[in-house]
Amino acid sequence: MANSSDARESRAPAGLVRTLRSGIGRVSEEVIEEIQNRIPEYARREDELYIKVLRTAVEQAIEGFLDRVENPDAAWDPEPFRMVGKGEAAEGRNLEPLQTALRLGARVGWRRLTEIADPLGLSPQCLYDLGETIFVYLDQLADAAAEGFEEARARAAGEIERRRGRLLDLLLSQPAASPDAIADLAKAAGWRLPRTVACVALDDLPGGGVPGGSGPGGSGPAQARRGAAYRMPALPPDVLAGLERTTPCLLVPDPSGPGQAQMLEHGLRGYWGAIGPAVPLAAAATSLRWAREALELSRRGVLPRGLPRCEEHMATLVVFKDEELVNALAEARLAPLAHLRPAQQDRLAETLLAWLRHGRGAGEVAARLHVHPQTVRYRLRQLEELYGDQLADPDVRFELEIALRARQAMNKDLRGAGGRA
Structure with a gap:
């Protein structure tokens, strides 16, 4: 048929x-x-x-x-x-x-x-x-x-992504690339040149630890390089992504613009990292450097976990920029406490820092520490005996606050390390 x-x-x-x-x-x-x-x-x-x-x-x-x-x-x-x-x-x-x-x-x-x-x-x-x-x-x-x-x-789309990857490398290069080279590649990549940028350093924990989870069962930049399933950040196309770099990172244009903070918070929900300061486009590598330092302090517990912003922790970042120098300063300024028992050191250091930061009245310090004002007065008398006239010197008070802030952060670091052990 x-x-x-x-x-x-x-x-x-x-x-x-x-x-x-x-x-x-x-x-x-x-x-x-x-x-x-x-x-x-x-x-x-x-x-x-x-x-x-x-x-x-x-x-x-x-x-x-x-x-x-x-x-x-x-x-x-x-x-x-x-x-x-x-x-x-x-x-x-x-x-x-x-x-x-x-x-x-x-x-x-x-x-x-x-x-x-x-x-x-x-x-x-x-x-x-x-x-x-x-x-x-x-x-x-x-x-x-x-x-x-x-x-x-x-x-x-693949070619655009390749061009944007090369553009990110160029923006983060040291020494900085020429503005003309950046402008030409940005035009080829369909990327508008912003006035300012901020870099985000994303966590890539060793041993399979991942942003937003713990242990080898999660998903993150480390898993992306190992070929496992990986949820890409839900971010606009003008955010340049370098997830295959040694420290996975993002470059966010005009980070202080309307809605940008909310965009990052929503798009990176569940991720761990640190957000660098807003800088001119030519200084993008500087923003990434600060973000990496903040990320390292966040891993240690000195800065909060999640997505701490460098701009909210500049004092801590400056203090920890040279830990050897800070340790030397702490050793010198906290020497009057050295002979006390650890618990006594902690109580007096906490009281002295609150006194330096929040005013010299026992009532206000007591409210900050959630203790009785009489307890604060007793501790302040101890501190006056230990430090004498030094507490009247503005330079000494400034150095003491640096040393005490560093001590407080280092104690967080030690507690975090104990919890991770």
Whole structure:
């Protein structure tokens, strides 16, 4: 028994394809006219090269259809229409105008068939079969164009990502790259040059520890490099990501702009890291350096876990910039407490820091420490005995506050290390 395609072919008069081929030129002009009248994206009548490309595509489509009618079982090459889809992507359009153009072309072709149906003696069944062939062929053209379109879009997106990766490397390079080189690469990457930026250093804990979780079962930058599933941060496309760097990082344009703080908080929910200060674009590497230092202090427990902002902890960052110097200062300024028992040292150090930070009244210090004012007065008398006239010297008080803040932070560090052990 003959298959359906053989049946359709046997019902098509022998002169049908020959007649249709002789009218390809006229039908092509009708299709082009219809497309340009109805689809604004293709109405480029003065562009001779564009018209030539459009005419070639229309004629290829018609020739392909006639080949299908003449030999339904012949192999079909989708590549020409994959190229059409790639061209649409290159023009920056979506596929809607092309799909409309295909439907218009099919309508003109069907109109031409109905015009010659009577002269050629085409039966209703033959017209039905030809109509079905048109719709099947139309779907194949659309599918081929969509494949080419998606392939071109994916390649373009990959190239943009590569350019943005190179741009991030350039922005974070030391010494700084020239402004012209940065501007050229930013333009190629489709990235608007901001006035200020801030870098975010993301945690990559050893041994499988991850942002937003603990142990090897989570997901984070470390897992991304190991090939495991990784949830990318939900951030706008203008945020440059360097998740494959030794310290995974982000570069955020205009971090002080409206809604930027909320964007980071929402997009990085569940991540651990540190947010560097806002700096001019040329100083992006400086923001990343401070973010890395804040991240390290956060890991140690000196700064809070989560996403501490350098701008909110500048004093701590400055204090810990040279720990050897701070330790020497602490040893000198806290020497009067050295002979006391550890518990006594802690109580007096806490009281002295509160007194330096919050005022010299026993009532206010007591409220800050949640102890009785009389207890504070007793401790302050002890401190006066230990330090004597030194507490009246503004320079000594300043150095004492630095030393006591560092001591407090180091105690947090030690407690955190004990908890992680």
